[in-house]
Amino acid sequence: MSFREHLQDVCTNVDGAVACSVMGIDGIEIDTLVSEAGDLDLKSLLVEYSNVFRNARDAADVHQAGGISEVSINTDKLVTVARLVSPDYFMVVALKPEGNYGKARYLLRITAPKVRSEL
Amino acid sequence: MSFREHLQDVCTNVDGAVACSVMGIDGIEIDTLVSEAGDLDLKSLLVEYSNVFRNARDAADVHQAGGISEVSINTDKLVTVARLVSPDYFMVVALKPEGNYGKARYLLRITAPKVRSEL
Numbered sequence: 001m002s003f004r005e006h007l008q009d010v011c012t013n014v015d016g017a018v019a020c021s022v023m024g025i026d027g028i029e030i031d032t033l034v035s036e037a038g039d040l041d042l043k044s045l046l047v048e049y050s051n052v053f054r055n056a057r058d059a060a061d062v063h064q065a066g067g068i069s070e071v072s073i074n075t076d077k078l079v080t081v082a083r084l085v086s087p088d089y090f091m092v093v094a095l096k097p098e099g100n101y102g103k104a105r106y107l108l109r110i111t112a113p114k115v116r117s118e119l
Numbered sequence: 120m121s122f123r124e125h126l127q128d129v130c131t132n133v134d135g136a137v138a139c140s141v142m143g144i145d146g147i148e149i150d151t152l153v154s155e156a157g158d159l160d161l162k163s164l165l166v167e168y169s170n171v172f173r174n175a176r177d178a179a180d181v182h183q184a185g186g187i188s189e190v191s192i193n194t195d196k197l198v199t200v201a202r203l204v205s206p207d208y209f210m211v212v213a214l215k216p217e218g219n220y221g222k223a224r225y226l227l228r229i230t231a232p233k234v235r236s237e238l
Contacts, residue, residue, distance in 0.1 A: 040184060048178035055174055056192045059167035065159060066196030073175045077185030102221075 006091075006115055007033040010107050016099020018078070021046050022091050022115055025054050030089065040078065046092055049073060053082050053090055070105070083108040085116045125210075125234050126152040129226050135218020137197070140165050140211050141204065141234055144173050149208065159197065165211055168192060172201050172209055189224070202227040204235045 001009075007020040011033055019042045021032035027050040034042050057068040072081045074097070081104045082092040091112055093104045120128075126139040130152055138161045140151035146169040153161050176187040191200045193216070200223045201211035210231055212223045 041182060045178070045182040045184055048182060049175070052171060052175045052178055056168070056171045059164070059171060060192065060194045060197075063160060063164040063167060065164055066194035068192070068194050070191070070193040072189070072191040073179065073187070074189040075179045075185035075187050077183075078179075 001114065001118075003031040003115065003118065004033065006111050007031060010091075010093050010104075010111055011035045014093060014095060014100055014104045014107060016096040017093055017104065018042065018096060019046070019094040020092070022085065022089060023047075023050055025050060025057070025088050025090060027051065042094060045078075046080070046094070049080060049082065049092070050090070057084075070108070072101075072105075079104075081105055081108055083112050085112045086119055089115075089119060091115055120233065120237075122150040122234065122237065123152065125230050126150060129210075129212050129223075129230055130154045133212060133214060133219055133223045133226060135215040136212055136223065137161065137215060138165070138213040142166070142169055142209060142211065144169065144176070144207050144209060146170065161213060164197075165199070165213070168199060168201065168211070169209070176203075189227070191220075191224075198223075200224055200227055202231050204231045205238055208234075208238060210234055 010020045011017045018036040019034045022030040027047045080094045129139045130136045137155040138153040141149040146166045189202045199213045
């Protein structure tokens with residue numbers, strides 16, 4: 001499967017998903033699928049969130065809290081779950097607040113190794 | 120109930136919880152209960168994570184993604200869930216990776232308004 005097919009798979013199978021992306025920790029997008037943008041500039045937001053992911057990784061690293069696996073940022077408009085795919089890349093799904101957060105976490109967990117094998 | 124009693128309540132009722140804290144967004148601790156530190160300096164880590172919380176709030180704000188409600192940072196040693204209590208304060212629970220993440224989120228959600236009423 002291509003990146004795009006993995007992204008499509010996650011977006012299709014998570015109720016409320018509006019976007020899914022594979023990104024570099026440095027904020028450079030590999031591929032992003034936006035299924036329902038609404039009034040948000042999701043791509044720019046996800047780039048901004050990559051800084052947050054990197055900060056969280058560095059904070060955990062400094063304090064020997066172990067390797068980062070997942071970061072979620074939830075606002076009253078959007079829930080995002082990001083999961084590390086490799087040391088340099090992560091995968092993120094954005095969904096509506098009423099979407100299926102547990103399914104998003106589950107699908108990221110099982111999809112990340114498949115994406116990693118294609119990097 | 121005092122802050123300390125709310126923290127105790129969360130630590131007692133979340134399987135795997137190792138610490139619970141009320142902190143300022145600026146990283147200044149109001150009260151922290153560490154029930155099981157292990158080999159981690161949890162207080163310093165939570166201060167560092169407050170920067171991450173602030174960064175996430177600012178990123179969401181810049182992109183009109185709505186007010187931040189919750190940020191989770193999960194590593195292979197520690198899961199943390201932080202919830203905004205008021206514009207300037209948040210409450211965070213840290214738990215072992217095998218702990219009850221759903222219960223932690225639930226208890227933060229219902230405890231945050233109680234803590235807010237005492238700020």
